[in-house]
Amino acid sequence: MTRRIDPDGLLCPVCGEPLAGGEGALFCGRGHSFDIASAGYCNLLRPGKRNNSRAGDDGDMVAARGEFLSAGYYEPLLDAAADFLMQSGGLFIDAGCGEGYYTNGALLKCADLSAIGIDASKYAAAAAAKGARRLGVADRARYITASLSRMPVADGIADSVLSLFAPCDYGEFARVLRRGGRVVIGSAGARHLDGLKRIVYGEDGARENAPIMHAALAGGAFCEVKKKNVAYEAVIEGRGRIAALFGMTPYKWRSPEAGARALLASDRFATLVEVDFTVLEKL
Numbered sequence: 083m084t085r086r087i088d089p090d091g092l093l094c095p096v097c098g099e100p101l102a103g104g105e106g107a108l109f110c111g112r113g114h115s116f117d118i119a120s121a122g123y124c125n126l127l128r129p130g131k132r133n134n135s136r137a138g139d140d141g142d143m144v145a146a147r148g149e150f151l152s153a154g155y156y157e158p159l160l161d162a163a164a165d166f167l168m169q170s171g172g173l174f175i176d177a178g179c180g181e182g183y184y185t186n187g188a189l190l191k192c193a194d195l196s197a198i199g200i201d202a203s204k205y206a207a208a209a210a211a212k213g214a215r216r217l218g219v220a221d222r223a224r225y226i227t228a229s230l231s232r233m234p235v236a237d238g239i240a241d242s243v244l245s246l247f248a249p250c251d252y253g254e255f256a257r258v259l260r261r262g263g264r265v266v267i268g269s270a271g272a273r274h275l276d277g278l279k280r281i282v283y284g285e286d287g288a289r290e291n292a293p294i295m296h297a298a299l300a301g302g303a304f305c306e307v308k309k310k311n312v313a314y315e316a317v318i319e320g321r322g323r324i325a326a327l328f329g330m331t332p333y334k335w336r337s338p339e340a341g342a343r344a345l346l347a348s349d350r351f352a353t354l355v356e357v358d359f360t361v362l363e364k365l
């Protein structure tokens with residue numbers, strides 16, 4: 083297995099100097115060194131944050147997400163995200179890339195794109211890097227573990243930032259984007275997974291998701307250039323798939339026991355998949 087990552091544009095998480103090397107490890111001029119894991123990602127979480135068990139999704143959530151997404155239920159979301167990324171071209175940062183379904187998928191759809199996938203979870207970064215190898219896009223994908231609130235990448239290097247179902251740090255997005263670069267944000271729409279919520283919370287308990295006003299939250303560094311609502315019906319089939327979907331959502335942590343049991347005993351259910359995309363341009 084090659085343990086290689088192009089260091090261009092990556093910064094030391096300790097001192098902020100540019101990283102060099104790339105074969106087996108990345109290092110800075112001040113002697114800080116970071117191993118590249120055999121899975122193909124580099125751990126650039128700052129020392130002290132590395133063994134934090136709350137650093138990103140755990141192995142079970144990452145595995146659940148991988149299993150569910152690989153079934154193709156969210157492919158229309160990948161298509162929409164990839165279309166937006168292609169409009170800016172060049173390098174995109176997938177901020178909170180998870181197990182890389184959208185990162186690697188966009189690279190597969192567009193040979194002109196390259197990506198840096200960033201996630202706090204080492205399980206996510208490892209799965210994403212392995213996926214890139216499997217899909218033959220590893221030469222255009224670099225995966226690192228790092229915090230989204232302090233991404234170890236140089237100012238202005240990205241043509242776009244992708245943020246799907248992940249926390250947004252608009253100040254960091256502005257810093258890493260070139261002028262005219264774009265943030266593509268996808269958040270759960272009002273009725274996203276309404277079918278799942280009806281089973282878990284009952285007809286009355288399944289409340290709509292409140293919209294997130296990204297343009298207002300992002301402040302003066304950006305202007306909104308596009309909004310798109312992607313919504314479609316899906317029938318989720320098979321107990322394994324249903325368990326995987328449940329395991330990758332926050333509902334896993336906040337569901338009444340009886341509701342969770344009812345869901346996990348279902349063989350199929352219909353639901354809306356609904357995502358609000360917002361595209362912001364850096365001024």
Ligand SMILES: C[S@@+](CC[C@H](N)C(=O)[O-])C[C@H]1O[C@@H](n2cnc3c(N)ncnc32)[C@H](O)[C@@H]1O
Nearest residue numbers: 138139178179180201202203229230246247248
């Ligand atoms: C709901 S998942 C979405 C993953 C992927 N974008 C997708 O849609 O499949 C959110 C991801 O953000 C990561 N994450 C959450 N907070 C983070 C932070 N502060 N820094 C880096 N990654 C973070 C988690 O580890 C997780 O992989």
Ligand SMILES: [Zn+2]
Nearest residue numbers: 094097110114
């Ligand atoms: Zn350093």
